[in-house]
Amino acid sequence: MGETIEKRLKDYKGYQVWKVTDNKGFHDEEVTYMLNDQDGDNIDCFSSLADLKRHVDNVL
Numbered sequence: 001m002g003e004t005i006e007k008r009l010k011d012y013k014g015y016q017v018w019k020v021t022d023n024k025g026f027h028d029e030e031v032t033y034m035l036n037d038q039d040g041d042n043i044d045c046f047s048s049l050a051d052l053k054r055h056v057d058n059v060l
Contacts, residue, residue, distance in 0.1 A: 013056050
């Protein structure tokens with residue numbers, strides 16, 4: 001059976017960064033990077049850490 005693993009990474013410019021790994025079975029996993037404010041409220045999700053950082057640098 002699959003499982004979801006959330007791991008908090010180092011904050012980036014005052015925002016929480018989470019790596020969410022959905023393991024759907026043998027060699028079938030999906031990774032999403034979640035950007036939250038300091039209250040833990042979700043701002044957006046990204047398929048790569050570089051995209052998340054680019055969003056913070058250019059949009060927020």
